[in-house]
Amino acid sequence: MPLYIPTLAEIVQVRRLTALEKWFKIRTKDGVSFSYEPGQFVEVSVFGIGEAPISISSSPPPLNPLLTKEGIKGRSTLPSGNGTFEICVRKVGDVTTALHSLEEGAIVGLRGPFGKGFPLSQMKGCDLLFIAGGLGIVPLRSAINYVLDRRDDFSNITILYGAKTPAEILFADELFGWQQRKDIECEITVDKPDSGWAGKSGVITRLIPPLEIDAKRTYALIVGPPVMYKYVLMELGIKKIPEAQIYISLERRMKCGVGKCGHCQINSVYVCQEGPVFSYRTLKFLSEAI
Amino acid sequence: MKPQILLKEDLPLLYESLKKKNKVFSVMEKGKGKCVFAETDTFSDPLDAYTPTLLPPKKYLLPQQETLFCFRMGASPSVEENVDVEPQVIFGVRPCDIHAISLLDKTFSLENAENRYLDRRKQTIIVGIDCLHHCDTYSFCETVGTLDVKEGFDILLTDMQSVIPSEAKESHIVEKFFITVGTKKGEEILKEFGKTRDASDAEVEQFNKIHEARKRAFEYRFKTEVANLPLVLAGANEDVTWKELEEICLGCGSCNIVCPTCYCFDVFDNVDLSLNGGERCRQWDACTLKDFAVVATGENFRKSRANRLRHRFNRKFNYLMTKYGQPNCVGCGRCSKVCLVKIDTVDVVNRLIKNKGIGNRE
Numbered sequence: 230m231p232l233y234i235p236t237l238a239e240i241v242q243v244r245r246l247t248a249l250e251k252w253f254k255i256r257t258k259d260g261v262s263f264s265y266e267p268g269q270f271v272e273v274s275v276f277g278i279g280e281a282p283i284s285i286s287s288s289p290p291p292l293n294p295l296l297t298k299e300g301i302k303g304r305s306t307l308p309s310g311n312g313t314f315e316i317c318v319r320k321v322g323d324v325t326t327a328l329h330s331l332e333e334g335a336i337v338g339l340r341g342p343f344g345k346g347f348p349l350s351q352m353k354g355c356d357l358l359f360i361a362g363g364l365g366i367v368p369l370r371s372a373i374n375y376v377l378d379r380r381d382d383f384s385n386i387t388i389l390y391g392a393k394t395p396a397e398i399l400f401a402d403e404l405f406g407w408q409q410r411k412d413i414e415c416e417i418t419v420d421k422p423d424s425g426w427a428g429k430s431g432v433i434t435r436l437i438p439p440l441e442i443d444a445k446r447t448y449a450l451i452v453g454p455p456v457m458y459k460y461v462l463m464e465l466g467i468k469k470i471p472e473a474q475i476y477i478s479l480e481r482r483m484k485c486g487v488g489k490c491g492h493c494q495i496n497s498v499y500v501c502q503e504g505p506v507f508s509y510r511t512l513k514f515l516s517e518a519i
Numbered sequence: 520m521k522p523q524i525l526l527k528e529d530l531p532l533l534y535e536s537l538k539k540k541n542k543v544f545s546v547m548e549k550g551k552g553k554c555v556f557a558e559t560d561t562f563s564d565p566l567d568a569y570t571p572t573l574l575p576p577k578k579y580l581l582p583q584q585e586t587l588f589c590f591r592m593g594a595s596p597s598v599e600e601n602v603d604v605e606p607q608v609i610f611g612v613r614p615c616d617i618h619a620i621s622l623l624d625k626t627f628s629l630e631n632a633e634n635r636y637l638d639r640r641k642q643t644i645i646v647g648i649d650c651l652h653h654c655d656t657y658s659f660c661e662t663v664g665t666l667d668v669k670e671g672f673d674i675l676l677t678d679m680q681s682v683i684p685s686e687a688k689e690s691h692i693v694e695k696f697f698i699t700v701g702t703k704k705g706e707e708i709l710k711e712f713g714k715t716r717d718a719s720d721a722e723v724e725q726f727n728k729i730h731e732a733r734k735r736a737f738e739y740r741f742k743t744e745v746a747n748l749p750l751v752l753a754g755a756n757e758d759v760t761w762k763e764l765e766e767i768c769l770g771c772g773s774c775n776i777v778c779p780t781c782y783c784f785d786v787f788d789n790v791d792l793s794l795n796g797g798e799r800c801r802q803w804d805a806c807t808l809k810d811f812a813v814v815a816t817g818e819n820f821r822k823s824r825a826n827r828l829r830h831r832f833n834r835k836f837n838y839l840m841t842k843y844g845q846p847n848c849v850g851c852g853r854c855s856k857v858c859l860v861k862i863d864t865v866d867v868v869n870r871l872i873k874n875k876g877i878g879n880r881e
């Protein structure tokens with residue numbers, strides 16, 4: 230297997246979400262099939278510029294067609310299948326800026342999917358608490374929509390989302406849609422509200438203490454910037470959620486995605502192989518993790 | 520194949536015979552005490568160039584920089600794998616470096632096997648040369664168990680005279696190499712060459728004696744058994760040694776670059792002058808460099824030089840050692856020798872052992 234050679238894929242749809250983030254729908258070329266799990270990532274190439282690891286933001290389609298029918302109700306986007314998937318890219322450097330300049334029909338390189346995602350099937354029947362900070366909603370959205378498509382398989386669902394400002398809220402339509410739903414809880418907070426903001430303000434950790442959590446049957450799925458983890462974990466500790474039931478996705482520098490280049494290593498662990506999603510029980514023993 | 524005997528005067532002929540079908544890289548002296556591997560036109564005696572080469576022979580299997588694939592840019596891009604493998608011989612590889620290549624073989628064949636490396640490896644013949652005396656003050660092969668080498672070479676030459684000249688009583692000394700044949704390919708090479716003969720029982724015995732006798736020339740340099748090192752390192756995260764090294768280490772990456780078992784790399788694109796296409800390249804990288812673990816948001820997960828050095832030592836004597844059951848250091852001493860500020864690997868390890876209070880060897 231040529232590990233480093235991308236296949237070609239087409240950008241079939243582009244949408245600007247905020248000043249810094251764009252959403253892309255991508256389809257593999259020549260019907261190459263593409264299956265993935267929530268929490269996995271791909272390596273996207275812009276030839277001549279380079280390659281970057283990017284989380285998959287869509288959710289894989291349910292295998293059972295009945296579920297598809299049920300699931301689509303009350304959902305603002307369709308699950309992505311048949312070689313298509315979605316990503317959301319923040320413009321921060323060379324590759325991400327080049328991606329932002331691409332239009333529908335443009336061809337990119339694609340490797341993956343890589344890594345291990347959230348073990349959602351093991352969470353069946355349990356309460357789920359999703360905590361997303363900023364760009365963290367990108368991979369979590371995949372898990373959230375996956376779960377909503379299979380709503381009956383899970384018990385209580387709570388989504389907490391924090392952004393810096395109202396203008397930086399990602400997937401706002403979807404988030405507000407989730408807030409309307411009766412069968413889930415969704416709370417949004419911003420660090421710095423503006424005059425038009427009627428919702429909650431303050432850091433995301435403040436949303437945790439008021440929650441009623443049945444610790445034994447709750448799984449927490451957390452993705453956000455590195456600074457967020459310490460405080461969120463402290464709050465979840467107070468709620469006594471077992472460490473083995475807390476899942477965190479980590480960002481590290483990545484060059485290969487296949488466990489060779491060494492850049493993503495945390496102590497002895499290759500994040501691109503064993504992560505990016507880890508249980509807190511595993512991470513606790515890695516001195517360089519959080 | 521039985522062990523073979525090659526007359527020393529025929530060694531250049533072996534070199535010539537290999538050159539017929541392969542590119543041959545051999546070791547030679549370049550300035551006093553400085554040895555290098557290079558492509559050679561004429562025979563260069565590996566016995567003359569004894570100390571570890573500046574860069575390890577790894578460079579012929581995992582080049583310092585190489586093209587992974589070529590691409591066309593524009594509206595309909597395409598990619599094409601870059602295959603640039605040709606038969607090659609690395610002539611005169613020392614036991615430590617043979618062990619290092621075996622470790623790279625593991626890295627690139629287990630979990631996500633990498634064809635690029637493995638194809639090149641398949642096309643590579645390794646002619647090893649045994650060490651009978653200690654090469655320089657920095658090395659510690661015997662300590663990490665890499666002096667004896669049982670595999671990883673196609674043929675291995677052992678000089679039959681160097682250690683016990685006193686036993687050569689006759690006035691006419693027959694100078695010869697004992698050849699251990701490691702692979703089928705090694706056997707074929709020797710058959711085609713045709714100038715070796717089976718070693719006699721006496722010669723096998725002499726070879727064994729030499730191997731036994733040479734051990735005396737090598738000392739064990741760690742203050743505990745090698746097998747204890749993962750434990751030592753795992754418990755040494757907060758060791759004061761790292762704080763002391765923070766003040767000294769330059770974070771220059773030289774120790775990584777000269778290391779035969781380091782394999783981390785960076786990946787980047789090069790664009791042709793025509794701007795129509797280019798190539799994706801990889802290049803050796805170094806975990807002791809400042810930017811190695813920086814992400815785009817500016818976060819650096821190993822900000823201090825001490826943490827990066829600690830990571831490097833853990834890779835050698837803990838993380839990869841635990842994974843593969845042997846140190847990921849072959850004791851060549853290149854890192855200690857190249858370090859401008861004289862950070863010595865054996866010394867660092869021994870300080871950690873001492874601070875842990877388990878130094879049970881003198």
Ligand SMILES: Cc1cc2nc3c(=O)[nH]c(=O)nc-3n(C[C@H](O)[C@H](O)[C@H](O)COP(=O)(O)OP(=O)(O)OC[C@H]3O[C@@H](n4cnc5c(N)ncnc54)[C@H](O)[C@@H]3O)c2cc1C
Binds near residue numbers: 482
């Ligand atoms: C598993 C995973 C999932 C991810 N998912 C997403 C996602 O869904 N969406 C998303 O937008 N991003 C995601 N990221 C982050 C994304 O990979 C990076 O933003 C991207 O690689 C940046 O590449 P670039 O070429 O645009 O930036 P670069 O040009 O490489 O650099 C960006 C910035 O970092 C600085 N920088 C770069 N290299 C160095 C260095 N060596 N030292 C110091 N500063 C440096 C540059 O100066 C620049 O300001 C993810 C990362 C990982 C590991």
Ligand code: SF4
Binds near residue numbers: 774807
């Ligand atoms: S140990 Fe020496 S060679 Fe290695 S990074 Fe530090 S200064 Fe450079």
Ligand code: SF4
Binds near residue numbers: 850
């Ligand atoms: S760590 Fe130093 S002594 Fe060990 S193999 Fe690498 S360069 Fe040689």
Ligand code: FES
Binds near residue numbers: 484489492493494502
């Ligand atoms: S990204 Fe290269 S080893 Fe993980």
